[in-house]
Amino acid sequence: MMTIRHALFALALLGPAAIHAAMLTNPDFEAEAGAWSDRNGPPGWELRLDDDDQLGIVEEIDFAYSGNHAFFFSHLHRGFGGSRMDQCVVLGDEEAIGLSVAVLTDEPDPELSVRLRLDFYADEVCDEDSANADAEQVQSDIGLSQDRAPAGQWTRLQSESRLRSELGEDVRSMRVSLRVRDRSDDGQPREPARTVWLDGVSLEADVALLPESQRQALREIYQATDGEQWRRQLAWMGAEGTECRWHGVTCDEAGETVVALDLAGNRLNGTLPEAIEQLVDLKSGSGLDLCHNALDIPESMSDWVDARQIGGDLTECQHSTLEPTSARMGxxxxxxxxxxxxxxxxxxxxxxxxxxxxxxxxxxxxxxxxxxxxxxxxxxxxxxxxxxxxxxxxxxxxxxxxxxxxxxxxxxxxxxxxxxxxxxxxxxxxxxxxxxxxxxxxxxxxxxxxxxxxxxxxxxxxxxxxxxxxxxxxxxxxxxxxxxxxxxxxxxxxxxxxxxxxxxxxxxxxxxxxxxxxxxxxxxxxxxxxxxxxxxxxxxxxxxxxxxxxxxxxxxxxxxxxxxxxxxxxxxxxxGPELMASTGHPLYLQMTWDDVEELYLRDVRSDDRLPGRVRFGRDSEPEDLMGLRFRGSSSRFLPKKAFNIRFEQPQDLLFGSERMNLNAMYTDPSMMREKLSFMLWHELEQPASQTRYFDFWLNGFYEGLHIHIQRVDEWLLAMNGLNTDATLVRDGFRDNSDLADSSFGHDFGDLDSDEREALLADNFNSRGDPEWDRVRELIDWAQDTPAGIQYAQGFAERVDVDNFIDWLVLHWLVGDIDSFGDDYWLYIDHEDPEARWKFIPWDKDLSFGSHFRQGFFTDNDFFHYQYGLSGGWDNLLISKFLQTPALRDQAHARLDELISEYFPESWFFERIDELAEQIVDSVNIAPSATAFRFHDQNHHGELGRFADHVENLKDFVQLRYRFIEHALSGVSGPPDQAQLLLPAGHQERFALVDGTGFTLAWIDPIEPLAEDTEVILTVEESPGTTGIDRTWTLDSSTALGEVEITLFYRNDLPYTGRENWWTLGDQAVGQQDELQMRIVQDDGPHDHPDTRVNPYSNKATAMLKVEEGSMELQLVLLPVVGP
Incomplete structure (x- = not known):
């Protein structure tokens, strides 16, 4: 089973070679020319070929990389396993290991790829896997694009490196493997076959290491200051040799010593360890910044620390709380x-x-x-x-x-x-x-x-x-x-x-x-x-x-x-965009202008990858790509594009993966819904994608705030301690109009087991080599077993119940009903007979009040939160779960527990504020001469209203929680009526919620209530009103005094089956900003207090005085007065 180390092995290639090609037999293929079939090979090598007609060939050529010979496969397959050559090497006391090879092709293509792989063993004949073989493995896939491997030129490809210190003590040998595949003809090998020459195989690894004392000092700082709670932890505690890439660590150009450490404001908490003095080359006066944390500095260290701390005297800037920066502070x-x-x-x-x-x-x-x-x-x-x-x-x-x-x-x-x-x-x-x-x-x-x-x-x-x-x-x-x-x-x-x-x-x-x-x-x-x-x-x-x-x-x-x-x-x-971009993670993509033109002018559904290079910083080294394309389904047609990017090497910023899913978030003006959703799963330590914001540039033009959503694959499994060779599949029936929206609801008719499994394989997304019989068995059981006791027993035998319940109720919390059809992955370790199916979430853009509405695309500003505590999309596994009382009661109890103990409203408010503080400037970058040349703008709708969208997320949480509380109570009542009895002294906000769970109003008293008070609110139609055609009648048994009152109105489409109250048609926003609250007067002119409207939450707020008795309120559009 793999561990998180597998996702953190990326190493800088900086220093002298530590292991030499002489350890390989026949690395330049000079020993003998000839042709070999499967299980044979050139001296020292063994071939693994997929068909009897395929050969591995060594020819004498005058353009060899070294010597007079080079190797190639007679033809290639679409998978790496079909064109492969291996050699077993006994290890000595090498400090670092890396595999490289020179390649040449006359016909480069991004889908023509070479895999460099190292596997480690506990014997000297590469037979017995080492104890931690999966985590120790090195595997680098490199596409032979024209940019990466120019036609007719030898190019050296380099794998990631593995330090000897990363290998277990049991490791004694490794299998060196060179593999080639071709998917350049619409996913298949090209005919006639492409030729890829291989020569000059080497095990040299250029790795620079910090002194052991410095490596240990950094780890002690992390452990002594509660590193797991740091705000920023990028790459910390990764493998030895990666320290110069850890957040806040700056090394000299050679990577041989730490010259600066900046962890200011990073939530360090504890006593600074003496080991920090081992960072002997920190620059005097500027090499250290640990301010604005909660650190205690031993007196014996204060002089040493202060001499390097920016501004001196570190104790002067500890245990301090800072104000968020804003444009008004200058x-x-x-x-x-x-x-x-x-x-x-x-x-x-x-x-x-x-x-x-x-x-x-x-x-x-x-x-x-x-x-x-x-x-x-x-x-x-x-x-x-x-x-x-x-x-x-x-x-x-x-x-x-x-x-x-x-x-x-x-x-x-x-x-x-x-x-x-x-x-x-x-x-x-x-x-x-x-x-x-x-x-x-x-x-x-x-x-x-x-x-x-x-x-x-x-x-x-x-x-x-x-x-x-x-x-x-x-x-x-x-x-x-x-x-x-x-x-x-x-x-x-x-x-x-x-x-x-x-x-x-x-x-x-x-x-x-x-x-x-x-x-x-x-x-x-x-x-x-x-x-x-x-x-x-x-x-x-x-x-x-x-x-x-x-x-x-x-x-x-x-x-x-x-x-x-x-x-x-x-x-x-x-x-400009360079200064305003606020995520802290710039991504500069460079492509030829011809490739940019092709990317944006060709059919957006094309999955052909185009070449490019990426830098994760203005001065950083460029990273070679295997290629990139647009990603998504409907999102490909939006004015701001999302990208699927493949790197040649794993990247720290991508959580150790070489794959990047760069989502545009065009339909989400808050640009927080996906990140906020996945944070819930992380908080419960359930497997889910990690996320990271990026500011994206294309050929020097700023193209918007994007978010990387970690791909659900072996890297994610490794980070969560799961088996990377397990079954991992995603239901894709919803994409096929001939099938049901969920495989759990599809009628398979008379198909036998093999035919059913073939249908699943054709219509599911998958990773690796799934066991389709396990998938079929789960679906067959869910369809054939009635809800009830038998279903509960069978469910527990097949599904990780705790994982499933968390998955289900978190979707209820965020109001994401879209996921029950296809936006999840199914995982099971089929090698473990006791394993249970786990559910892994995916695609959280339609959450927190944003969802698809009939007749409208997803890029709209309508708002809804009354999602039932149910399933959907023909998913019988979920519907029968909820029809089984014992299981449904468990889910409801867990939902109540999460709301009260794990995710109170304050939990959301704190994280929404933190995310808003991080991205506000990036969100507010508007189109200009240097921004949005290729894309429309950051998000759909009106720009410059980020504060309203932040408030909208907080409103959703409060309104959704009131709805859930109502649903769990089991009490129902008439719509548009609410009643509360409030005790004397009450001063907190109270919500008036009707019998359907819809919140009619919030009231915030300015002063505590003088006595027990009954408040009744009724909403009735008000024909002829322009704006919101309703009247709110508030009856109070005592005077409430000065209050801030917020009225909520309905403005949705037929999706919810309820009537809209906005009188000017199907407008999410329209003129709603101009609504004025009206205090209806029977015997004089109406009063119109100052009103603030947030149309994204369907609400209007004003200050007014509530006396004992009854008052009527409306939300109206006043006629324009004057020229």
């Missing part, structure tokens, strides 16, 4: 204690991207400024490259000088305080220190007073003139009536200077009067304002002015006292 900051005289302008370009200017001094007192862009990760804005600039003869020069980190403390809702840590190192100035910053006027950007001039808020930020590259101005509000200007510019000799002024509004312009330069400060010692000198240099103003086309632009005009005047036509600095 402004002009300074440190009033000891550094009054320098300033930092933080311009938030989006919720998580920032532009940073630092106006300061060198140690000679001359003004200088530093600039950086940064992205927030885990609520820490990381400015990884601070730059100083100079204007020379060749133009602008950027000089890297250090790095900085900026955070906002959570206890400050005004965002008026910030903390900065930095490390700067230059010949003229530098330090590793921190700043405690406050907003220049003490108010902060998050809670600007209503009295603030709107023009000042509009102009806040960074501005530049494209014709004067390298300089710009920052503007920041300074109390109600003034604005602070900082001008970052240059003297005539090209050296930096910055100028400062305070301006007041003068009509549509801001006059700054006299602006000054400051001198006499220093970079990091104390600054006394009295010790600074100022020099007036001129006057300035910012004003609107029309160009020759009549378009108005903001301008900055400077009139110098002793130098030339300056005039800048201003443009605001905005973030």
């Amino acid at each position: 402004g002009h900051f300074y440190q009033p204690e000891g550094r009054d005289g320098e300033g930092m302008m933080v311009h938030m370009l989006s919720n998580g991207s920032a532009l940073f200017y630092w106006a300061t001094y060198d140690d000679d007192g001359e003004p200088l400024w530093l600039i950086a862009t940064g992205r927030a990760q885990d609520r820490i804005i990381r400015f990884d490259e601070l730059h100083q600039t100079a204007m020379g003869e060749q133009g602008l020069e950027l000089i890297p000088v250090g790095q900085a980190r900026l955070v906002f403390p959570e206890a400050d809702p005004a965002c008026s305080r910030a903390a900065m840590r930095f490390h700067v190192d230059t010949p003229d100035f530098g330090a590793s220190d921190r700043r405690k910053l406050v907003y220049i006027d003490g108010m902060g950007g998050c809670q600007r007073p209503e009295s603030q001039d709107a023009l000042f808020i509009e102009l806040e930020g960074q501005w530049y003139d494209p014709d004067f590259n390298g300089q710009g101005i920052s503007l920041a509000p300074y109390d109600d009536d003034r604005v602070v200007l900082t001008w970052y510019t240059y003297r005539e000799d090209g050296t930096q200077t910055w100028r400062w002024g305070v301006g007041e509004r003068n009509g549509d312009s801001i006059d700054f009067g006299e602006i000054v330069e400051f001198f006499g400060g220093n970079f990091n010692d104390a600054i006394e304002p009295d010790g600074l000198t100022t020099e007036p240099v001129g006057t300035a103003r910012v004003h609107l002015e029309a160009d020759d086309n009549g378009e108005e632009h903001w301008h900055f005009t400077y009139e110098g006292y002793t130098e030339a005047d300056t005039r800048l036509t201003l443009e605001r600095i905005v973030a």
